[in-house]
Amino acid sequence: ETVSIIGLGYIGLPTAAMFASRKKQVIGVDVSQHAVDTINQGKIHIVEPELDMIVSAAVSEGYLKAVTTPEQADAFLIAVPTPFLPCAEGEVPEPDLSYIEAASKAIAPVLKKGDLVILESTSPVGATEQMSAWLAEVRPDLRFPQDAGENTDINIAHCPERVLPGHVVRELVENDRVIGGMTPRCSERSIELYKTFVQGDCVVTNARTAEMAKLTENSSRDVQIAFANELSIICDKLDINVWELIALANRHPRVNILQPGPGVGGHCIAVDPWFIVSKTPEEAQMIHTARKVNDGKPQWVLNKVKMAVADFLQAHPEKTAREITIACYGLAFKPDIDDLRESPAMLITQKIEEFHNGRVIAVEPNIEVLPAKLNHVELVDYNMAAVEADIQVMLVDHKEFKEASVQTGIIIDTKGIW
Ligand code: SAJ
Helix, strand or coil, X not given: CEEEEECCXXXXXXXXHHHHHCCCEEEEECCCHXXXXXXXXXXXXXXXXXXXXXXXXXXXXXXXXXXXXCCCCCEEEECCCCCXXXXXXXXXXXXXXXXXXXXXXXXXXXXXXXXXXXXXXXXXXXXXXHHHHHHHHHCCCCXXXXXXXXXXXXXXXXXXXXXXXXXXXXXXXXXXXXXXXXXXXXXXXHHHHHCCCCCCCEEEEEHHHHHHHHHHHHHHHHHHHHHHHHHHHHHXXXXXXXXXXXXXXXXXXXXXXXXXXXCCCCCCCCCHHHHHHHHCCCCCHHHHHHHHHHHHHHHHHHHHHHHHHHHHHHHCCCCCHHHCEEEEECCCCCCCCCCCCCCHHHHHHHHHHHHCCCEEEEECCCCXXXXXXXXXXXXXXXXXXXXXXXXXXXXCCCHHHHHCCCCCCEEEECCCCC
C-alpha cells in the first residue's frame, strides 16, 4: 500500500515520516522544489525536534521520496495550509480554500477506484464535501460519496490534525484522532490507515462534525485565553495582581483559568475561530468577541509602554525620549520555541520600534539573528538588557527568563514572571 501526503509542511512532513518509519511506501508531494529537494537529501526544511532523524532514515531506507507532481497511490492525505483571505480591519476574515482546491485538482487525475482521500487541513464546515465535489469535477468517470453513498469509488474523510508544535512526533502517535468519514466505510478505511502509527483512539463521526470538532478545540482555547486577557486588563485598572488572583481562583476545585499574555499568536488559535464566525456570524457572538479581545491585547500592551515612557520623562525632566532605552524580552509566539511568525511579541516590538525615538533592544535566546523587519532593534543578552534598559517589557515566558534574576525599575510584565 502506498500513501501520498500532499503538502510537506509542519503537519504533512512529520505525518509522511511516521508512515515511512512504519515501512509504508510514502510519496510526499509539495509545490516547493526547495522542500522536495531538501527532503530527498534526507534533510528537513522546518524546525521540529526528532524529525530530522526520522526523515533521514526514511529517505535512506527508500520508504520516503518527495516529488512536485502527484503520482498514483492508494491513500492520499491532504495537509496544505488553510489561511484566511485578507480583509479590511474590523471585518470578519473568510477562509481561503484555494490550496485545498489546487491539491484536489492535482491528485484527481491519478485517482483510481478504491482510493482513499483524507483532508487533514483545519477547515471550515463543509470543506470536505467541497473537496469531494472538486475531485468529482475533474473525474466524472468515478463515483463519489456525495452521489453514490457506500457505492462510492473513492473514499473520503476529514481527519483533522491536532498536534502541538514542538511535540509533533510524540503527539502524532499518542493523541486520539477524530475520524470523519463521508460514509461509515470511509471512516473504517481511514482508521485502518492511521492505525499504522496512531496509538491513541480513533473516534468515528461524520465529516462535518469532525471539521467543527477541530475548530471547537482551538476556539475553546481562544475563548479561555480571552477570559484571562480580559481579567488582566480589569485587574490593571483595579490595581490587583492578576497572577495572584488567577492562582487564588484556580484553588476552587472546578475553576481552571488560563494565563494572560501579550496576545494570542501562532497559526491556529488566532485563525480557526474565524472559520466559525464567518460561517455563522449572528450566532458566534462569544467566539467573535474572544477574537477581538485577544487581537486587541498587543495594542493595550503598547499603550502601557507609551505611558511608561511618558512617566519616565516626567520623572527625569533633564532627559529626552531619544535617551531612553526600551528592552523587549522574547519575540517568539510562545515560550521555548524559535518561531517568530504570527507572534504578538514580535508585533509589539515592531510597534515600539516605530513609535520610539530612542534605542530598542531585544532578548530572544532561541534565535541568533533578528528578522529584517526589526532593522533598528539590537539583539542583546539578558544581563546586558538588564543594565542598559530604562524600561523593561516582558513578552514571552521563556525558561531562560524564568530562571534569570528578576528585573527591577520600570517594568511591563505581560507574563507575570517578575
Ligand atoms: N497562550 C496564552 N495563554 C495560555 C496559553 C496559551 O496566552 O494560557 C498563547 C500562547 O502564548 C500562544 C497562543 O496562545 O501565543 C497559542 O499557543 P498554544 O500553545 O495554546 O497553541 P498552538 O497554537 O501552539 O497549538 C494549538 C493546539 N491546540 C490546542 O491546544 C487546543 C494544538 O493542539 C493544535 O494542534 C494546534 O493549535 C493546531 O495546529 O491547530
